[in-house]
Amino acid sequence: MALLRQLCIIASQLTVVLSSAGNIWTYKGSLGPEHWHLDYPHCGGIRQSPIDLQTRDVIVDQTYLSPLYFSGYDRVSNLDYTLENNGHTVQVGLNDKTMMISGGGLGATFVAEQFHFHWGAVDERGSEHSLNGRHFPMEMHIVHYNKKYGNFSSSLNKTDGLAVLGFFFEIGRFNVHFEEIIEHFGDIQFKNQQVNIKSIPMIDLMPARLTNYYRYVGSLTTPPCYESVIWTIFNETIEIAEEQLEEFRTTIFENDRSEGGVSIDISDDYRPVQCMFRRRLYASHPSLKFDMATPRETGNGGVSNQSSRLLFFTCLIFLRLLLPIFSLKIAL
Numbered sequence: 040m041a042l043l044r045q046l047c048i049i050a051s052q053l054t055v056v057l058s059s060a061g062n063i064w065t066y067k068g069s070l071g072p073e074h075w076h077l078d079y080p081h082c083g084g085i086r087q088s089p090i091d092l093q094t095r096d097v098i099v100d101q102t103y104l105s106p107l108y109f110s111g112y113d114r115v116s117n118l119d120y121t122l123e124n125n126g127h128t129v130q131v132g133l134n135d136k137t138m139m140i141s142g143g144g145l146g147a148t149f150v151a152e153q154f155h156f157h158w159g160a161v162d163e164r165g166s167e168h169s170l171n172g173r174h175f176p177m178e179m180h181i182v183h184y185n186k187k188y189g190n191f192s193s194s195l196n197k198t199d200g201l202a203v204l205g206f207f208f209e210i211g212r213f214n215v216h217f218e219e220i221i222e223h224f225g226d227i228q229f230k231n232q233q234v235n236i237k238s239i240p241m242i243d244l245m246p247a248r249l250t251n252y253y254r255y256v257g258s259l260t261t262p263p264c265y266e267s268v269i270w271t272i273f274n275e276t277i278e279i280a281e282e283q284l285e286e287f288r289t290t291i292f293e294n295d296r297s298e299g300g301v302s303i304d305i306s307d308d309y310r311p312v313q314c315m316f317r318r319r320l321y322a323s324h325p326s327l328k329f330d331m332a333t334p335r336e337t338g339n340g341g342v343s344n345q346s347s348r349l350l351f352f353t354c355l356i357f358l359r360l361l362l363p364i365f366s367l368k369i370a371l
């Protein structure tokens with residue numbers, strides 16, 4: 040009897056190990072983004088994020104995409120923020136749930152839950168979204184859940200469950216507001232470490248002009264990739280000094296302190312851009328619709344167009360592969 044009980048305990052422990060192994064994903068190698076759909080089927084969907092924002096094709100709708108209404112973003116929260124290294128990114132938990140967005144075509148009120156970052160090992164990459172093929176060195180996501188669902192986890196898999204605000208970074212002046220986060224990186228170098236930090240008014244972390252933005256419907260950019268996100272990507276960038284970005288690149292590790300060996304830094308924690316398929320990209324202002332033939336950005340237009348063309352053909356092949364599956368379903 041004792042032996043049977045012992046076997047049951049071992050079996051249950053084995054199940055835990057196996058099921059947690061199924062939850063592991065990374066940005067590189069055999070558990071990288073190209074393989075996510077094997078363990079997380081939603082990652083292979085046709086409404087995935089991030090995407091390349093092709094400004095030539097946007098639909099401008101100034102009436103629908105009115106300025107967003109930000110409530111509580113200018114206040115210092117009564118509760119501390121929770122700064123955490125989760126092994127994939129640096130994440131800041133907003134604990135008092137008093138910051139909300141509405142308007143701007145969102146169709147509901149969304150409550151701010153957390154914000155986090157995606158960054159590259161070098162300045163030429165790091166952002167998840169790209170603008171006409173051009174990537175930025177870092178991107179911040181402020182994640183909100185739909186108030187009507189009560190909390191983040193209940194909203195996660197609902198079609199109108201989440202609203203994420205995306206901001207691109209550019210190398211520039213030293214950013215005193217972000218330094219209030221970066222100065223604590225020494226306490227969260229390793230996976231699962233967290234520390235409470237003084238709250239910062241969110242408005243200080245965002246660009247001054249928030250009326251110009253792109254809008255599309257998509258997904259979480261990490262597994263399980265639920266297609267539950269209304270995306271808003273702002274046109275104005277946030278400035279950060281090279282040495283501040285360097286702190287993200289060199290002091291945050293993806294491994295646990297106890298794992299020993301050489302620490303692996305988290306740089307390049309971004310998912311490649313996904314196919315647009317039948318989705319449309321909207322913009323809140325006519326200045327956001329422009330053709331790369333008359334570029335606003337200079338310098339790497341050639342590279343951008345090349346990568347955009349490559350993505351277009353990859354998506355065509357993907358669609359071609361999907362067609363037989365769809366016809367089979369219809370036949371059944």
Ligand SMILES: [Zn+2]
Binds near residue numbers: 155156157180260
């Ligand atoms: Zn993100």
